[in-house]
Amino acid sequence: MTPRPRCPSSLFARCVLACAAGIGLCPPASADGDSRAAKLPLLPSYKAEFAACHIAYPPGLLPAAAWQRLMTQLPHHFGTDASLDAATVASLSTWLTANAAQGRRASPPPAEDRITRSAWFMREHDEVPAATWKRASIKSASNCMACHAGADRGDFNEHNVRIPR
Amino acid sequence: MNHSKPLRTLLAAIAGLAAAGATLAAPSATPVDLLVAYSAKAGAAPEPARGQRFFTASHGREWSCASCHGAVPNQGGKHAATGKSIAPLAPAFNPERLTDPAKTEKWFRRNCNDVVGRECTAAEKADVLSWLLTIKP
Numbered sequence: 001m002t003p004r005p006r007c008p009s010s011l012f013a014r015c016v017l018a019c020a021a022g023i024g025l026c027p028p029a030s031a032d033g034d035s036r037a038a039k040l041p042l043l044p045s046y047k048a049e050f051a052a053c054h055i056a057y058p059p060g061l062l063p064a065a066a067w068q069r070l071m072t073q074l075p076h077h078f079g080t081d082a083s084l085d086a087a088t089v090a091s092l093s094t095w096l097t098a099n100a101a102q103g104r105r106a107s108p109p110p111a112e113d114r115i116t117r118s119a120w121f122m123r124e125h126d127e128v129p130a131a132t133w134k135r136a137s138i139k140s141a142s143n144c145m146a147c148h149a150g151a152d153r154g155d156f157n158e159h160n161v162r163i164p165r
Numbered sequence: 166m167n168h169s170k171p172l173r174t175l176l177a178a179i180a181g182l183a184a185a186g187a188t189l190a191a192p193s194a195t196p197v198d199l200l201v202a203y204s205a206k207a208g209a210a211p212e213p214a215r216g217q218r219f220f221t222a223s224h225g226r227e228w229s230c231a232s233c234h235g236a237v238p239n240q241g242g243k244h245a246a247t248g249k250s251i252a253p254l255a256p257a258f259n260p261e262r263l264t265d266p267a268k269t270e271k272w273f274r275r276n277c278n279d280v281v282g283r284e285c286t287a288a289e290k291a292d293v294l295s296w297l298l299t300i301k302p
Binding site: 052053054055075078079080081082083084085138139140142143145146 | 271
């Protein structure tokens with residue numbers, strides 16, 4: 001286990017700098033926008049249904065349009081059948097849309113509606129070499145828990161990141 | 166509506182039964198209950214050996230059941246795509262398994278689509294369940 005080096009180009013640092021420079025790009029809550037988006041209490045039904053095959057990704061990690069597309073395509077969900085009954089789809093879709101990413105997090109829209117293809121995600125992880133993602137202990141960029149041990153509790157704090165060998 | 170008295174009594178009894186059923190919903194069945202129901206629907210006795218073959222064989226697609234659950238699901242498995250850990254499937258090693266008919270149906274539907282490319286038949290489900298029930302510590 002190796003601690004990840006402090007990333008000088010984190011979204012947080014840039015945001016603070018932008019605000020300090022008075023550019024006014026950031027709404028007042030943006031300095032802790034990462035944790036705010038990730039720490040939203042998850043709907044119990046969302047946790048129950050969406051944490052079966054991967055963690056229940058915080059809704060603030062994708063824009064509303066992406067969530068809506070994913071929710072209409074659950075029978076063909078990145079290569080697997082993740083279908084749910086219509087009532088559950090409707091209620092979770094509403095909740096995801098209401099809590100989806102906004103502003104800089106939402107634009108530009110991520111390719112293939114993948115969190116890992118979002119501009120902010122790629123920026124935040126640009127120091128992680130391609131070979132690291134492929135380690136057996138990590139397997140895929142969608143496996144947040146491999147490095148962010150608190151991801152299932154919404155903790156993506158970069159001081160707690162440990163990249164496994 | 167203006168029902169006759171016997172009909173009203175019958176409807177009330179059915180409503181009462183439905184309410185009682187609702188309070189018992191979710192994990193109210195045992196794996197054997199599910200096996201009995203699937204076997205009845207299949208109209209044939211289940212065969213554990215056939216269930217084991219079905220579970221471990223490839224059905225012409227990328228994954229078998231065993232790809233994620235392990236060849237003998239008496240211990241945890243790992244999701245073939247995401248790497249997320251999967252709790253043991255055999256009820257003797259995980260008492261929560263196969264106790265909720267709706268949850269069982271949901272996962273059969275999803276996983277059979279991934280593994281076989283169609284929904285499984287009641288006979289296939291009964292075979293697999295009967296084999297899972299033979300796996301003991």
